[in-house]
Amino acid sequence: MSPTLVQTTADLSYVLPGTTFYEFDSERVGARFGVWVTLPLLYDQEERDYPLVFQPDGNKAAPTTAPPAALLRDDPINPIKPFIQVSVGYVGEDARRLLAIRARDLLPPGEPLSSEVDESMLDNLPRAGMLSRADARLYLDHLRDPHADRFLAFLTEELDPALRSQFRVSDSGTGLHGFSYGGLFASYAALSTDHFEMVGAGSPGILHNSTVLDLYDQAVADESRPTARHLHVTVCERELTYPSTYQDLVGRGAVDLVRRAGQNPVQGMDVTAAFTPTESHATGSAASWFSFLRECYAADSPTSTLARVHPSGESQ
Template sequence: MLHATTPELSAMLPGTRYFEVESATVGTRFGVWVTTPPRYDLELDATYPVIFQSDGNVAAAMTAPALALLRDDPVIPIQPFIQVSVGYTGEEAQRELAVRARDLLPPGEPMLPGVDEESIGKLVPAGLMDQEGADLYLHYLRNPAADRFLAFLTDELYPLLTAEFRVDESVTGLHGYSYGGLFATYAALQRTRINRIGAGSPGILGGVSTVFATYDAELTSGADHSGRMLHMTVGAPEITARSVYQPLVAAGTVEFMSLAQQTPLPGLAFSGKIIADESHATGWTASWFSYLRTCFAGPHSDLFISMT
C-alpha cells in the first residue's frame, strides 16, 4: 500500500538546512536553503565562500545533492563552498512565475514584445496561474525591482549567514538562470561584494535590455572591476533552433558576450561558453557546473588516491 506523506528535508537533502527570512527591503518573506560542504563540521578553523542561487525552490533540489561530491571529484574538483538557494514561501511559492519577475528583472527593464493583458491572460486557462496571479505577474513585469532583491542578498541575508556559518568574506558568488541569469548579469555590473558571478541563458533582450546601458555607463566611467568574474553560458540549440528562445535569450546573450569581449570592462574577467545539446529547459544544471568549474576550480584531493 502507498502511504502519502511529506518527508523530512534531511531525507532529501541531508546537508541542507532551511530558514525563512523577512526582508524589510523587498517587503516579503524568503525561503533560504543553506547547504554546507563535506567536512564542514570537522574543519572547524576553515571558512568557505557563499554562493547565492536565485529561484531557490527549484535550484536547491536540482543542485544541492551534488555538493557532497564536488570537492573530492578526482577529475574536476571544485573548491568547497556554502550554497545558499533563495526562493519563496507560502502563497508566493505558488506564484513564483509572478514574483520572480519582481525580484530578477532590473528596474526599467523593457517588457517582452507582445506581452500585455491579453497574452498574460492566456496563462489562466492553461492552468499556469489564477487570474490574481496573472494580474500580479503583469504588474511586476511593469514594475521590476531587482535592485531591492540584490540589496536583500548583500545587506540583509549575507550578515545573517556570516553570523551563523563560517564564511570566507573575501569571495562571494552568485548564479542565476533565465531571468535569474539576467539578474546575475545586472548584479555583475553593480560592483557589490558579490564578485564571482554566473549567468545562465540570461533573458537579455537584444539591443534594449537595461544591462547594455549599464555596461556602457561602467565602460564610460572607467570603473574598476578588478578581482571580479562573470561567466555566461547559453545552450547551442537556443541559438541554432528556431524557437522563442532565439530572440528572447540567444540574441541578447550573444550580443552581450561580444560586447564584454570586444570592449571589456577594466579588470573584469569575462568568459562565455556555448553548451552543446542543452535547450532552455535542460540547461540549468549544465550552466551551474560550468560556472563552478570556471570560477571555483579546486585543488585535487588525495581522498580517492589513498583508496586505490
C-alpha cells in the same frame, strides 16, 4: 491485504543531505523568503572559512544542485573548491505563484519587455494551467514594474550579514549564479556591485535594448563603477540553433553581451562564456550552474582519499 501508499512529508535530509531550510523576512523587499543553506561535507571537521555562493530561484535550484554538492570537491575529473551554497526562493502563497513573484525580484528597474508581454497573458497563462487569472495579472504588473534593486539589497545588506553571523564565511570569493530571469538578475548584479566577485549568468533574458547592456557600456566608460571580478555567461546550444522565441529572448542578447566584452573589456572584470550542448531552456539550469563552478571555483586537485578510489571501489 494489498499494500497501500501512505502519504507523509519527507524529512529534508532524505533528499537534501547537509541542507538546512530557513525563512527570512526582508525589510528591503517587504516579503518573506525561503533560504536553503548547504554546508560543505567537512564543515564540522575543518577549522576554515568558506565563500558564500548565492542562487535565486531556490525552489528549483536547491533540489537540482544541492544534492551533488557533497561530491564536488572529491570529483577526480572536475574538483570544485568547497563553498556554502545559499539558494533563495519563496514560501507560502508566493511559492505557489513564484512565476509571478520572481518577476518582481529578478528584473532590473525599467527593464524593457518583449512584444509578447501584453494583456493576452491574462488568458494564455491560466489556459496553460500556469497561473490563475489574478496571479497572471500580478505577473504582468511585476514585469512592468520590477525591483531587482530591492532584491539585490536584500541579498547583500540583509541575508549576507545574517549568514556571516551564523557560519564560518570567507571574506573573499563570494559568488552568485542565476538562470533565465535569474541570469538577467546575475548580469545586472555583476554590473551594479562588487559584492559578488564571481558571477554566473545562465541563459540571461537580455533583450537588444536591455538595461544590462547600458550598464555594461557605463562600466566601460567609468572605471570607478563597482563590478564583479569575473562574469561567466552560458547559453544552451539549442537556444541558439533551434528556431524558437529563445533565439531572440535569450541568445541574441547574451551573444551581444559577450561580443561587447570582447571588443571593449570592462577594467577589472573578466568575462568568459560557454555553450551547454544539447540543452534547452527548460533543462539547462543545472548544466549552467556546474559550468559556472568549473570556471570560477575549480580546485587544483581533489582534497580527500575518496577521489583516489575507482568506481569499483578499488584504490588506485
